[in-house]
Amino acid sequence: MPTGRITITLEVNGTPRVIAVDPRTTLLDALRECLGLTGTKKGCDHGECGACTVLLDGRRINACLTLAVMQEGHRVTTIEGLASGAALHPVQTAFLAQDAFQCGFCTPGQILSAVGCIAEGRATTRETIREGMSGNLCRCSAYPEIVEAVFLAATQPGSP
Amino acid sequence: MTIRPQSGHRVDGLVKVTGRARYAGDVAAEGVVFGCFATSDIPAGKVTSVDTTDAEAEPGVVRIWTHENVPRLPKLTHAAAGESLLPLQTDRVTFEGQGIALVLAETLEAAEEAARRVRATYEVEPAQTDFRMALDQRVVIDDWAPLSTSVGDFAAGLGRAQVKVDQSYRTADRHHHAIEPAAVLAIWDGREMLVHDSTQWGYGVRAALAQVLGLPPTQIRVVSEYVGGGFGAKGSVWPYEVYAAVAARELGRPVKIVLSRSQSFTAHGYQPATDQRVILGATEDGCLTAVRHESINPTAILDDHIEHGTLGTRSMYQCPAIETQEHVVRVHRGSPTFMRTPHEGPGMVGLEIAMDELAYALHLDPLELRRRNYAEHDPTNGKPFSSNALRECYDIGAERFGWARRTHPPKSMRDGNDWVGWGMGNALMGTFRFGASARTTLTRDGRVRIETGSQEIGTGTRTTLPLVAAEILGIPADRITVSLGDTNLPEAGGTFGSSTTIGVGSAVREAATQLRHRLNQLAAEPGLQPHEYGEVLALRGLDQLAAEGGWAPSKESGNFAMFAFGAVFAEVRVDALLRVPRVTRLVGAYSVGRVIDPIGARAQITGGMIWGIGQALMESSTMDHALGRYVSKNLTGGLVPVSADVPDLEVHFADEFDPHASPLGARGVGEIGPVGVAPAIANAVFHATGIRIREVPIRVEHLMGEG
Known part of the structure; x- marks a missing residue:
């Protein structure tokens, strides 16, 4: 198993974020554990419950079913980035x-x-x-x- | 009453829709170590060796505990424990999924990978996981309620009966499936153990940890800001919680354990299947002369759980002779536990399908049969009901559903390709009342803070409690906030048994009453108005004023039988060719005492009714008894209702005040919703198809062939 960390850039809620992740790290775990964006939830880790749904380039996906390294350069919107300032979506x-x-x-x-x-x-x-x-x-x-x-x-x- | 949601009803709504509500697994800690259990592949035997060489080679592994090197712990004897046997403390395996090693590692990925690499060898012993294959080994054990009751002369009553039903019924093993997997983060600072836990009972966790860790309870603090659903699985204390605390103390670092979805199947209990037999005898005009209900459920080899499938039958119908008997069969599975709705949830499936069978044997309308056997008082112990509006529920439910338009013969309401069926079932649930305490604090700005060590698990505790205090203090509920989920706050019981509004609500009422009393004393003159509260504090030079209040059930109130009641009406459609049963309409009318928060109560009931649909048509945690393990430890193999499964739901509450259950006039709401739904659906399936199914879940394969 490769265990070296890989540095990637994700555009999260409009801001480029550079993180070093384990190649096994899912997008979900990267959001929660690396970026502290715990609004995205892990309910099953197998794409069955939808609790980890985020928008990837504007489309909804289960963040537990994709690896963070696969999303280099892509736009991710989480619940923390949905509201515009104080105005709720x-x-x-x-x-x-x-x-x-x-x-x-x-x-x-x-x-x-x-x-x-x-x-x-x-x-x-x-x-x-x-x-x-x-x-x-x-x-x-x-x-x-x-x-x-x-x-x-x-x-x-x-x-x- | 018709209840509609209103904007911003839930006071914790904003943090929940913005992702800011913090659940135990969301809490970060500097230097945290992630824990992951490796679990047994076999249901019975001895661990002969655990090879951790490969697992230890995973970079980032801090420690791996097996039965050979784990710190020795006392047996978990506290009543809050879900299982007494702590894994790793012995080489003995009594169920598949039992922990055999605990990996502690620097990252979540390393912990999970290393746990996968742990290799155990076993001395395998014969296992029995199917209680239905071991019914001859059934036993009676002690529990909080008796396992058998008898009133009147059953044999004589049955002898007098002109019509009889004697049938067997089955309910399935099910799991809670809270979307939040159980999570715990333990932080030891050398003196105090701080535990962030997704628990329904913080004070229970504190007490159990104190026992195992050998610490005074005052050195343990359990915090649960938000809990992502519990449904009973998080109502007891389970080994992962104990080991997070033990590891945090041993390593001197914070330890976080979040169960995987598959571990959730074996780590914190399940609702056990039941095998039931119901015998009913009645006169030809439909009056019950004899009732006997037996129920058997599996329990663990080392731990006891009785599902009490006959509790409802002891109190539901007027009958001169009622006998009930419960047994358990020990199998090589983890301990069952409470699950929404325990006891009557599975038990009423048997009783209420049997009542429908009796109605058809009598050529009598199923609702009319129930009316004729209405119990004016508890038929087993003779006590008067504290309050009971079941007859009003019958009236409202039948009227709203349009029951009068039902044609009685099966298959008589066909609509195109669909067989349409209308069925009904009674709901009943015992009332659990636990003592609680609370503190109310007024500040100079006229705001009030409620503090209590209760929990918010989705039932709306933060929203309900201010309504209680507002009524006493005469100020708007939006000027009252609630702090809960912390054992540093006044003690409260677990959020289970539909007990929170009764117990914690009454404690808040008392605390608010005390606060008002003290304010009146401080006021210079009589007639203090709520808008003057702040001025009183200023006048007396006080920044704030606090008052504590407690509540416990009175001895006199024990002279009453207390239940939540309901009547559930279901419409199903079954395609005559495809035979897929679909629920298309549910109407429920409930007698729960005074409803404090109608919007929250309605949501509890509709959610519960959907649980009933799951019990009726979907939920069954299937085991492979050759391997002694669940077939599908996930949410695709184990079905639960989704949005597309949910029909139009209608909820009504009888206008009622229960003067005995609590000073609030309220009984419990949280768990009556699922009760009675599954038998109502099963009875509707019979009405639609003419096929009588005596087990749940009812699936398409049950409806093939006949008709």
């Missing part, structure tokens, strides 16, 4: 408005996934939202409220 606002969480652990992944789902044009009806958001598990099962939040964010004027 409309999806964050919608999650607050609809009470779309309980314990909050899956919430960052849900929100990033919702941003991706809306950008993909899949969030047109509650039915398509249910399908499009089914890669993100919520064991508290705030699903009804999550669907309403995504619908609200996707359909309100000036939605992302």
Whole structure:
């Protein structure tokens, strides 16, 4: 197993970040352990729960399913970089408005996934939202409220 | 009442939607060492050797403990323990997944890689992991509730019955699957042990660690700012928590252990499967004359867990003769534990499907059958109910669901290719009440801080407690903040058993009452108004004023039987050719005493109802009994509900005040939601298809063939 560290640059939340990572380090662990961006959560480490969802070059991915070294030079958006200053992203606002969480652990992944789902044009009806958001598990099962939040964010004027 | 979410309802919403809520695994510590367990591949035997040579070659490994070099620890005897046997303390293996080595390394990657490289050899012993193959070895053990009860003359009652049901029912092994894997970070400064832990019971962790570490509890501080779901798995103290603390003390460095998803299957318990037999006897007009309920579940070789599948039957229906009996079978698996919803969750599956069978045997509407057997008081111990609005639940639920439009014969409500089925089930859950304490502190700006050593695991504790204090103090809830999740705060019990609002809420009420009392004393004249609180402090030269309050169940309140009740109505559709059962509508009406926080309570119930859908149609942690291990230790092989599985849900609460359960008028809400849902769905599947399934989860293969 190679264990030497490799220096890479990621553009994280608009800022280039230079980090030295183990070649085995996933993007998820790089965000959490190297950059201290712990808003991105590890729920399963196998791409099954969606808690680690981030935007990579604007598209939603499971950060646990890609190695950090593979993302050299790419743009990563995490929950910490979603709001513009004090102004929350409309999806964050919608999650607050609809009470779309309980314990909050899956919430960052849900929100990033919702941003991706809306950008993909899949969030047109509650039915398509249910399908499009089914890669993100919520064991508290705030699903009804999550669907309403995504619908609200996707359909309100000036939605992302 | 119809309840809609409102913006910013949860006071911790902002930190949760911005990723700033800090869970135990998010806490960083300088010089941290990562811990990872290597676990046994076999369910029974002895570890003969553990070869760590290859593992130690991994750069960054700090230490590897096996049964040969681990520090010796006393048995974990505290009641908070989920398992008494600490792994590595013996060469004996009693379940697959038991820790056999603990790797401590500089990085997470090194710890995980080295753990993979640990090689153990075993003296393999015969193992039995399937309790259904060992029912003849079932035993009765002691527990907090009796394993058998008997009231009246069952044989005579059954002899008098004109209609009988005698059937067997099964529920499956299931796991909690909180999305946050259990995480612990232990920091030893030479005198105090600080433990950041994703726990439902900080004070329980503190007490258990004190016992094992030989430290006074006051030298241990357990902090859990946010917990990413628990559902029972984090309600007890488990070996990984103990070893993080032991390693931190031994190494003199912070130690973090985060369980992997696969380790979560064997590291902190599961809800055990049950085999149940229900015998019902009734007169031809549908009055029960005899009820007998037996339930058997697996438990560990060395530790006890009784699922108490018959608890609900002891109290649900009026009947002159009720017998219940529970057994356990010891198998080579880790200890089961409490899981939302314990006891009645699996138990009511048997009782409520049996009641549906009885309704059909009687040609009687299933809801009418339940009405005819409504219990005016607890039929087993004779105590009056503290409060019970089940009849109102029947009325509301049936009305909202449209139950009157149901046609009784199976397969009578076909819609195109779909067989449509309507079924119902009762929900019941015992009320757990634990003593608690809290402190309220007023500052000159007129704000109040609540402090209590309770936890926030998603149930909304930070939002509910200010509502309680606001009512007493007469100030808006948004001027009240809550500090919790820290054993340096006043003692509170675990966040389990739907007990927090009752216990901690009542303690906060008392603390707020004391605060108000002291303010009145300090005020120069009577008639102190809430907006004058700050002035009173200024007048007396005080920066702040604190008052503590505690609450414990009174002895007199023990004279009452206390339950959360509910009635659940389900609609399923089954494609006549494909036979995939889908839930398309659920209506639940609940009697839970006074509802303190309707939005939070509704969310608890809808979440719980979705758990019920999982129990009914999906959740089963399948074992390969030849290997003695779970087949799929992940979230793709072990299914849980996702957004696409969730239908329209409707929740109603009866307007009620329980004068005995707590001073707040409240009973518990958190765990009644999943109860009754699975049998309601199973009964709806029967109504849709005419196929009676007596086990959950119900899957497509159960519905092939007939019809």
